[in-house]
Amino acid sequence: MIQIRNLKKRFRNNTVLDGIDLDINEGDVVGIIGPSGTGKSTLLRCINLLETPEEGEITVDGTAYSLSAHDRRQTLELRRQTGMVFQRFNLFERKTALENVMEGLVTVQKMPKEEARMLAAGELERVGMTEWSGHYPKHLSGGQQQRVAIARALAMKPKLLLLDEPTSALDPELVGEVLETIKDIASQGFTMMLVSHEMNFVRKVATRVIFLDGGKIVEDGTPREVFDNPRSQRAKDFFAKMHLLKQPEYTI
Amino acid sequence: MQLFAETNLFDFGLVGRQLPELLKYLPITLELAVLSMMIGLAVGLLLAVIRIKRIPVLRQIAAFYISIIRGTPAIVQLYIAYFGIPMLLKYMNLHFGTDFDISAFPGFACAVFAMGFNESAYNAETIRAALSSVDRGQIEAASAVGMTYPQALRRIILPEAMTVALPGLGNSFIGLIKGTSLAFTCAVVEMTAQGKILGGRNYRYFEVYVSLAIIYWAVTIIVERLLKFVEKRLELPEQIDKNAEASEEVKDKAKAYAREAETRYDTNKKPEKAFSQ
DSSP states (O other), X not given: OEEEEEEEEEEXXXXXXXXXXXXXXXXXXXXXXXXXXXSHHHHHHHHTTSSOOSEEEEEXXXXXXXXXXXXXXXXXXXXXXXXXXXXXXXXXXXXXXHHHHHHXXXXXXXXXXXXXXXXXXXXXXXXXXXXXXXXXXXXXXXXXXXXXXXXXXXHTOOSXXXXXXXXXXXXXXXXXXXXXXXXXXXXXXXXEEEEOSOHXXXXXXXXXXXXXXXXXXXXXXOXXXXXXXXXXXXXXXXXXXXXXXXXXXXXX | OHHHHHHTOSOHHXXXXXXXXHHTXXXXXXXXXXXXXXXXXXXHHHHHHHHHTTOTTHHHXXXXXXXXXXXXXXXXXXXXXXXXHHHHHHHHHHHHOOOOOGGGSOHHHHHXXXXXXXHHHHXXXXXXXXXXXXXXXXXXXXXXXXXXXXXXXXXXXXHHHHHHHHHHHHHHHHHHHHHGGGGGGGTOOOHHHHHHHHHHHHSOHHHHHHHHHHHHHHHHHHHHHHHHHHHHHHSOOXXXXXXXXXXXXXXXXXXXXXXXXXXXXXXXXXXXXXXXX
């Protein structure tokens, strides 16, 4: 159970998050959608403190952390409970796929190397990258890099996995493999927050959808409720625009 | 050639004959260079991190320090170290009752200090540029898995920055090797100082400087080669065979592990979580 309370973030005088309250149950896959610049990515980045909000609190399994405190110990502890998958993969360039996954286990969790190697290999297997273990990021396609990044985040056994537009930086033909990987891990019971512009995907994989606008949660419900029956005008307009674009439905 | 032989203006043979005499002092030259470089790298890294992380107060001090060091000639710094360090020790003896033997303080140490700190100011800029060339995303990724900044620096940032900094640092190391010839100001007899002594014996200064030039040049060529080799070693391979790192055994264990992990997560799974569609 993860509870976020009164999360506020400003950049100068531009309020990006305006008092977000959110309860996430274990196993929830929360899809976060909304127009550009409404703070979807900022929300994720505030949760693991890559950005420091002005106000806010998060409770992970009963332990409360202040998000605005600038406390180094708390920051590290909170980050160790969350995993993040970035839009631009951000793999460690000078490490092989396997070493990328091992890195956090060895450096942060102080796991013996051999054990970390086995565990990392297991995570790479889970995302179907075993045969690329010895390759460096520059040898891998965007989709493959993102799958390694997912394995890297999963290896740390996060209580909450944050996915920040994991397919936006990919060539269209590579989107499918990453979405399939995400769908796979979603079905394994990980608690996830997923920011994505792949509406069809969010609809299929999320157990709950949140529509952000102007730093506030405008819609919150099951995919069916939010996509088919939005209550707010803002969400209706947004979906109308999306339908105009007539996105081809992705296939797996 | 004939002319030289007749007039005895230039003694070719002497250039070669005194090489061994000079080479005896090559280790001192190299020691000076290597030790100064070690100080220069350590302090330079510290300065670079202070400037990159914008640590208040320390950052202003670092900028001031770099400005002074870069704004004064190395030979002046060597003299200041040579006269200043004994004065400092004397002051400490008088005020804190310590018992340093000032006359025994080696000029060699003064020279290493002065050249090391001189080097650090220049290295700081090279290292800073290299550190900031590392993609921010990787640093964020390191933070996101829970690494502290020192951990990220050691494990992720430095290995990558090193490949960028190496040519620049190599360049300054080569400069430093030749710069050690200034160490005579601290009464250190290294190769050039020995050359002057040899020249003083027979007034064949020109020959001895030619010998010195040959040695320095040769050393520089060797160091260049070494740097090239290291650069090559740091390059990531162009191609890798599939399955390069995963032996059959590892793969089997990985599969077993993945299966086990899946069942473990399955038990957490709530039944109503099944996917629609």
